Amino acid sequence: MEPALISPIDTMTLRGCEPGDIPEITAIYAHAVLTGTASFELAPPTEQEMARRREVLTAGGFPYVVAIVAGRLAGYAYAGPYRPRPAYGNTVESSVYVHEDFHGRGIGKALMIEVIEQAEERGFRQMVAVIGDSANRASIGLHESLGFNIIGTLTSVGWKHGRWLDTVLAQRALGPGDTAAPSRAR
16 A cells, blocks of 8 residues: 655745754654665764754755644655765755654655756756665656656665675756856856
């Protein structure tokens, strides 16, 4: 049986990530690191490290949003620099994580739609998703449903949980994409 989407009594609110959200974000990410293959980190970062990462993203003008359902932080998503070199400055890499109690309820999609919209508003032109584990059909399907094209698979580039893992690269244009000069100064 599939979990129900967000019901009218469990309305979802999306808002910008605040410093007070870090403990819940750290817990969601720790679970993903320890039990899943979406992240290739092997040890969960501390709250201090997650706060530092958030600060770098928000100070850099990148979108970082959370979903609140029934008073709980149900998930988060952000876009950050794809690569550090200046020529990549108009391209972002997306990340999305949903608390295990809320999987399959449309939260990841809502978060990604918001991050995509905010990235477009901020003048970014391309979004890349580096999807951990080619067996992660839910994440691949989510990205395809949002207009990402699967660009390719890097085979056996990570070792986690006693096995080799692939990464799937997906990409979508933001705003006018590559049909006009970039609007973001880098």
